[in-house]
Amino acid sequence: MKKHSGMRPHDIVVLLKIAAKGKKKWFMKDLSNELHISASEISESINRSKFSGLIAPNKKSIMRLALMDFLEHGIKYVYPQQPGAIVRGVPTAHSAPPLNNTIVSEEHYVWPYAKGNKRGQAIEPLYATVAEAVLKDEKLYELLALVDALRVGRAREKEIAIRELKIRILGEGSIIDEKSIDSKLTNKSL
Incomplete structure (x- = not known):
């Protein structure tokens, strides 16, 4: 081995x-x-x-x-990350779904990708082919964007990202559902 x-x-x-x-x-x-x-x-x-x-x-x-x-x-x-130079790419973190529906920001983060449709600060993806892979898989895209929010986001972005990840990772195929996650988050913040 x-x-x-x-x-x-x-x-x-x-x-x-x-x-x-x-x-x-x-x-x-x-x-x-x-x-x-x-x-x-x-x-x-x-x-x-x-x-x-x-x-x-x-x-x-x-x-x-x-x-x-x-x-x-x-x-x-x-796997920490710092936003880099302005480049063309695929939106990530708070600039991508599902967070872009909740968080409005003038800062945009992207995975560098020549065929991308947005400009923003470069975030190095966890693997070089991430930008290409997520264009074919919406669920994977959301998960990786949420993980990037944990890597580079502020406190509010991280809190929302954790909640969304729990729903997506623990909610399917688990005894944990969205209501119990919400109640745990509410009790934790009290």
Whole structure:
């Protein structure tokens, strides 16, 4: 067995792609094609996530609570990001759905992408092919944009992003539903 050398940024992309599929069956070759990541990298990513406890030992499902815990408490420290130069790209963080429906800002954040339709401050994606992959998968796009809000957002943006991620990651295929998430958030803020 290979020595575990720690999680890599694209491991989060792979996990979020699996989460975006919900209860649909998935195969590593499909993840490879849809994310534009080599099959060997997908396999190694799944193994790292298994070792980290983010994928079940049978490698068939993500550990939703563990993933949400990591995103809420660790992503901003492990994969921090600072907005960069103004470039053309695909909107992310508060500039993308679903946050752009709630948060109005003069600052726009984008993943650099030559075929993008917006200009804004560059946010380095968790993997180079993210901008291309999200244009074909709306659910993945929302998840990755919400994660970027955790990486670069202000307190209000992060709070809303956490709530939206919990709904999307824990709400589907889990005993946790939106009402219980809302009540937990309300009780936590009191």
